[in-house]
Amino acid sequence: MNNMKYLIKHPLGEFVINENGKLIKDKNNAVQNETGNKIFRGNFRNIMKQIGYSDEKLNSKLTEIGIQLTKQNIKQSVKKDKLIIQSMAALEEIDKSINIYIERIREWFGLHCPELENKIKSHEKLVKLISEHGKRQNFKEDEFKDLIKNSIGIDISDEDEKILKKYSFFINQSYELRGYLEKYIDILMKEVSPNLRELAGPLLGARLILLGGGLDKLAKKPTSTIQLLGAEKAFFRFLKGKGKSPKFGIIYQSPYIQNVPFDKQGRVARLLASKLSMAIKIDYYSKEDKSKQLKKQLEQEIKGLK
């Protein structure tokens, strides 16, 4: 006689059944697999009768559970766009801060070796090297040998070196955090707003969500608003009577606009905004991926401009 016992995990609870669909009390050695699930599925009503559920009562309970689970799941997915707003705001703040710190370290280190500070144009590279080497004498790479030899900068003590290294290391960490934030935002965008991410790129897309105040609010905005998000200062100035109306807000950063000559940028901005608006609505109201079609249409429309 086959004594197979199946463990079933159902929103109503955990059950153990045998292969004839009869409920068993003993959980030991019960296996959870699709065979068991199939038997449970096929004999659901009979099994539930064994524990006293009438059809009407069972339906009522199932409905209740369905509503509860749905509410939980809705809560989970709607929150995520708010996470994008926070992390994107954090990224923008870190960028501003890094700029300020870099100005500072350059002046500070420039006292010690203006030649090196001048030569190393990349901020990230400079900070890394200072945090590793410290005093100019320690920069052993060939490209720096001549610069260090006759430096007009002041000499620094070990204590001076220590603080410079610590400060540079701190800025280096900020760069790392910045990189990490970018990757995180990309992952969030893939989940929350894939069509927008494809069309505008993860960062520009996240910025639009930030400016719009959330994906839900963004989905309700007209295309013209999306076109001008970020250009509020110029726009309201125009409304008051001064100056021309702006043609684009932050969507200016998009390669679609960057890669056309000035006289076409305004029209491309309008076409891009309308596709972005569609992408946002698709992301909010459904989970389909229409990014390829949208991109193709946009590229054709841009080509068609004379």
Next chain:
Amino acid sequence: MKIKPHKKFENIFLVNDKLCTKNLTKGKSVYGEKIIKIKNDEYRAWDLRRSKLAAAIKKNIQNIPIKKDTKILYLGIASGTTSSHLSDIIGKNGIIYGIEISERVLRELLDVAKDRKNIVPILADAQTPEKYSWVEKVDVVYADIAMREQSDILIRNCKIFLKDNGYAIIAIKARSIDVTKPPKRIYDQQRKILEKYFKVKDFVVLDPYEKDHCLFILKKK
């Protein structure tokens, strides 16, 4: 007020020649439909333009496997327009497991489900039935999902959830499958796909109530 039960279908009525179902939740309307009171009963008008099954009935479909106590898996339940009428027909002992991928839209169903107690809202993608594998085996699978692979999705769900000798109903939107081909050709193509797993019991084109839509009634082979 002239009321008569529909000649063919259980729990469906014609009030002054308007298609109706008897209201399971007295006093409540779901999507703004008209409620007609006759003696102690309420009848809800079934909007032909918003519900594909109603349009199919109006276009003289011969077979509808949905009756009192029927258990249904509804793919693409949305906010509950059609399903509220199905809920009326099947009554308290029937049940509808409603699968919907969009939170925004499913949210509207929550109140409808709470009142009726025979609709189970499930936020999931019909393409991954493993995520709702706890659903029981049903008598009918109803599919109204406007996607290109809708027939395959229907078959996949029926393999798992449809009882032997069970029925499936699928509303096909020609434009979701291919915007360029003529609808009739698309219906024929879809029929071929569906015939691998089902026997086609009935077929009706839903124009003018729904442009370029058709409905199949299928029985598991």
